Amino acid sequence: MNVLQVQGYSLDYATRSGFVRALDSIDLAIARGEVLGLVGESGSGKTSLAWAIMRHLPPLAREAGSISLAGKSLITANAAEIGTIRGRRIGMVFQDPSTSLNPTLALGQQLAEVLVRHRGLSRRQAWAEGEAMLARVGLKQPAAMMHRYPHEASGGEKQRVVIATAFACQPECILFDEPTTALDVVTARQILDLFTELQAETSVASLYISHDLALVSRVADRVAVVHRGRLVEQGAVDTVFGAPREEYTRRLLAAVPRPHHRLVTGNPPAEAPPLVEVDRLNVRYAGSTPLQQANRDISLSVRAGEILGIVGESGSGKSTLARALTGLNRFEGMLRFSNRRIGGLRDMDRAYRRDVQIVFQHPDSSLNPRQRVREILSRPITLYGGETRIEGLLEQVRLPVSFADRFPHQLSGGEKQRVAIARAFASRPRLVICDEITSALDVSVQAAVVELLVDLQRHHGTAYLFITHDINLVRQLAHRIAVMYRGELVEVISIDDLAATGPRHPYTRLLMDAVPPPREYAS
């Protein structure tokens, strides 16, 4: 007997220019104790489906088909019935625990509320039960945690509370909407282990929504691939990922970064003099104590034409380093660029700025929405001279020349990021700092952008400082990997050493273990 059954379900949203189809005749079913992974790129309708099941759709939505929970139709259920089902029989875990918890209520109150509302417990009973739940989701001090407010808990702790809330009423079905995407890799791994454990224990029917194919291949029993609101392919994980029938699934799988499939061949000449040398660099934000310092005594070097990957969790100081090197942050310590001493912001003259370019994470915010692509690309040319044509710049990043007259909002995320890359390469720089440039992109777009970067590197011999949290990606790309932890550089390891001897520092090992490479299938 299927717990959740979706049949021929279609969803349209009314917009000013007519109805837009978000979901198109979706058929899926989840049995008791089963995990169905729902994968797809952003905008494919994954989250719309989750909200449709939760019966929380905007008034502009129009639906067709059926959704039923244990044989009872949810679409025809009235508001009172839905009220008793939501939270009681269907739970939901959201992407970002920092926005899904109410900042003005203690964590315990939010958890106890569910128990009082749905299981009719008294406040006192609910509180005791809540404590037991928190202990069960692996929180060390459940009693203290009940009294804390969301801002007093870490991201991982908050997500555990959200998960405890979802499991609190022993629902038949739980929807997980990218529950680990907003978390650091190590924390994400722990949350994932917790999910697997609770899933096995309670045999709840789970819908696990994610854009991360490698992750889904590990947690799900069956997988459904959505593309533009349509279910492209559905089946057992091994079948779908091992022998995909559809072209789209095949493309999606090919785009997943696999660490053993190197994109960059060979090493940069070992005897090449270092292009950048950083010695005991410190960055301090106003009002921070030495322990909270953003960057502490960072020393590293990048050779000409080398790709140095920098990995670490959020807040480890990766971006602070990038900002210091581009003159966006004050720093103390020694910085040497092609044997020139850069003591501070004053020494960053036009020549230095021409040679060191940066590409930011979000292409939406790094391109001025009020300027056309032509104007965006013409700035580096006006500033640094050179005879680079805008058409040439666009061709270099494989964009049509006609894009020169478009505004950024008329481009897709990947196209915008290409424009940002074209802008960085306009001055023929010797070092390009890529600050998480692929993390806002979908996996297939990411693969294309990475391929472009590799081509540009081969062509121009530019050195990259490639900052990312995607360990599989950086292992495909970098010559050496620098690992950062809480503002300090813990290890710099070359890719050959990594393959031969493995990581030396325990934190690096923890990081590598948290993100296992995607499963390989003999095809």
Place this chain on the structure above:
Amino acid sequence: MSDLLRRLLRTPQGALGLAIVGLIVLVALLGPWLAPYGPDTMAPRLRYRPPDAAFLLGTDQYGRDILSRLLVGARATVFLACVATALGTMAGALIGTTSAFLGGRADEAIMRTIDAIMSIPSLLFALLIVNLLGKSSFSAVMAIGIAFTPGMARVTRSVALAVRKQDYVNAAVARGETGGYIVLREMLPNVVAPIVVEMTIRIAFAVMLFATLSFLGLGAQPPSSEWGLMVAEARRFMHLSPWMILWPSLAIALVAIGFNLLGDGLRDALNPRT
């Protein structure tokens, strides 16, 4: 642009505001041709007339036609209010954006100065400036412009602070662009939308402030038919003919309401989330 117009007409306050402001602009442009009599034509035998067929809104203490005076005075009143607001807006936007861009101590210094100026009521401040510059329409415009600058600077800064954090500004800094380019070309175009809304609403205040200054005898000077001045002159004859004070006051109120509604409508229309 046509899209903005459509969004504006979709809300009732936007449509009504646009209609009223359109009417006012039309009157300001064509007023002298629409007026049935000259604004200064006196008729001593037809003083204090209530509205009738010959004088639709009645006559004043010199027998001048009130309708004609209102139509001709619209230009002085509305046009000068717009100029004054535009002046204040431009100066304020520039100061606010620059302050947000500079940040740190400079920002602190600029904003505390602005706070100090804002603690003086704007009418009092305008009076002070008019007293320094002398009585005339020009000094009234300057006074209102300067009095509006701190408020606009504050509004602009709050928006510009968010823009300052955007990566395209960081990219410009990293590229080594000059401060002037970043403020004028990268930041200002992105703070325009909320400024336009604020400006539209402030025009209504400017009309009233301008009328107040004229009422106090510090703005437009007789025999001008500026509306505030008309109210000031009519005050003495209120008991002889209430119409004289009623019509210009209503006209001022209509302008204030029109621009306020338009501002509200624009706020909704320029907000992409609605």
